[in-house]
Amino acid sequence: MSDTLVVNEIYLSLQGESTFAGLPCIFIRLTACDLRCSYCDTAYAFTEGEKKPLRDVQAEVHRLAAAFATPVGQTSGLPVSGASGPAVKRLPLVELTGGEPLLQKNSLPLMQALCDDGFTVLLETSGAHDIAPVDSRVRRIMDLKCPGSGEAARNRWENLPHLKRTDEIKFVITTREDYEWAKARIAEHQLDSICPLLFSWAHPLAPEQKGKSLKKLPPGQTPISRQELAEQIIADALPVRFQAQLHKVIWAPAQRGV
Numbered sequence: 001m002s003d004t005l006v007v008n009e010i011y012l013s014l015q016g017e018s019t020f021a022g023l024p025c026i027f028i029r030l031t032a033c034d035l036r037c038s039y040c041d042t043a044y045a046f047t048e049g050e051k052k053p054l055r056d057v058q059a060e061v062h063r064l065a066a067a068f069a070t071p072v073g074q075t076s077g078l079p080v081s082g083a084s085g086p087a088v089k090r091l092p093l094v095e096l097t098g099g100e101p102l103l104q105k106n107s108l109p110l111m112q113a114l115c116d117d118g119f120t121v122l123l124e125t126s127g128a129h130d131i132a133p134v135d136s137r138v139r140r141i142m143d144l145k146c147p148g149s150g151e152a153a154r155n156r157w158e159n160l161p162h163l164k165r166t167d168e169i170k171f172v173i174t175t176r177e178d179y180e181w182a183k184a185r186i187a188e189h190q191l192d193s194i195c196p197l198l199f200s201w202a203h204p205l206a207p208e209q210k211g212k213s214l215k216k217l218p219p220g221q222t223p224i225s226r227q228e229l230a231e232q233i234i235a236d237a238l239p240v241r242f243q244a245q246l247h248k249v250i251w252a253p254a255q256r257g258v
Contacts, residue, residue, distance in 0.1 A: 003106045005057060006031040006049040008099065011257045012064045015093055016247035018141050018168055019196055020122065024092035026064050028057060030107060033100040035126050036215050037149040039174055039202040043211030044256070045099040054110050061094055061114065068092055088120045095122040102129040111138050128154040132162045140167040141198075146181050148174035148202070150215025160189060167195045171240075173229055174202040175221040183238065192239040199233060199240045201226045206254040 008029040015025040029042070031049030068091045094114050101107040102125055114121045115137040123134060127143040128151070134140055142159060145151045149172065163169070169191055171182040182199065191197055201224075224232075230242050251258045 003054050003109070004051045005054060005104050005106050005110065007052045007057060008045040008049045009257060010057065010060050010064070012092060013258045014246060014250070015095065015122075016245045017170075017200065017243055018122065018198060019241065020088075020093055020120075020139075021243065021246055023088070024068065025122075026061050026092050026094045028061070028094065028096050028110075030096065030099045030101045030104055032103050033098055033126070034103060035100065035128060035145075035149075035151045035154060036211075036213050037126075037145065037151050037172070038215045038217050039149065039172060039205065040211065040214055041203070041205060041209050041254075042097075042099070043209065043214060046211065046213070054106060054113070057110060058113055058117075061119070062117070065092055065094075065119075090118050090120065092119075093122055094119045095124060097124040100126050100129065102131070102134075108133055108135070111135050126151075126154070127159060128156055130156065131159050136164075141170055142167065143170050143172065144182070144185060146171055146173060146175075146178035148172075148178040148217055148221055150218065152181075160191075160194065163194050165195055168198055169195060170198040170200055172200045172202050173224060174217065176224050176228075177221045179224060179229065179232060183236065186238070186240070197240040198243050199229065199238075200243050200245070201229050203245055203248050203253055209254050 008031045010028050012026050015021055015023050029045055111121050112135045115135055121138045123138050123140045125142050131140050145155050173179050233242055247258045
């Protein structure tokens with residue numbers, strides 16, 4: 001692989017979100033995003049990054065994964081469950097995130113190569129770009145942007161028919177209006193029949209995370225607390241998974257590389 005990617009950071013941590021939350025995961029954060037969501041906590045990835053050959057990115061993943069050389073279940077005899085598809089057979093997971101990974105076309109051959117290497121590969125994507133070209137083995141975690149993001153007009157609804165049971169749809173909830181919007185979209189498109197659904201509470205940004213280019217929360221919306229969101233999900237019996245960002249519970253919310 002002689003092509004390149006612009007990479008913001010590569011690091012080993014625990015997966016903080018999705019149905020894979022809590023499992024060891026190597027994160028490949030790519031540079032650039034064409035959205036400016038009001039709650040974005042990685043605005044530093046809009047422009048910061050270094051061009052790297054794909055082979056170097058792949059080599060760094062293998063270096064970080066070296067300590068996990070024993071296949072999952074070899075010592076315990078038990079697989080690690082993740083999502084609604086096959087069990088994870090190798091740790092750590094590998095996730096491409098951003099920024100928006102699909103802005104860089106060379107993310108596609110990298111994901112294919114990592115799947116060929118036996119990794120369970122996750123893709124975090126905004127939902128604004130075509131997911132069809134992504135290798136079918138990749139677990140696609142696709143956002144549907146709520147009004148509070150300021151980017152709801154960018155949702156690419158044409159992606160819905162491409163989703164599989166092993167994919168996931170994520171709604172980031174900032175306000176009560178976001179909650180009602182997400183609830184209505186679930187019913188309208190019968191999303192719970194497609195794949196797992198995630199409701200993620202938008203953690204308030206630290207001062208140093210508030211990028212000047214981020215969209216403002218639309219006027220007239222009512223903020224919702226983490227507890228209120230959880231209680232509303234229960235009251236409405238929604239078929240969704242409430243998720244907290246575990247890395248922000250374990251480490252400082254603005255800390256990088258975790």
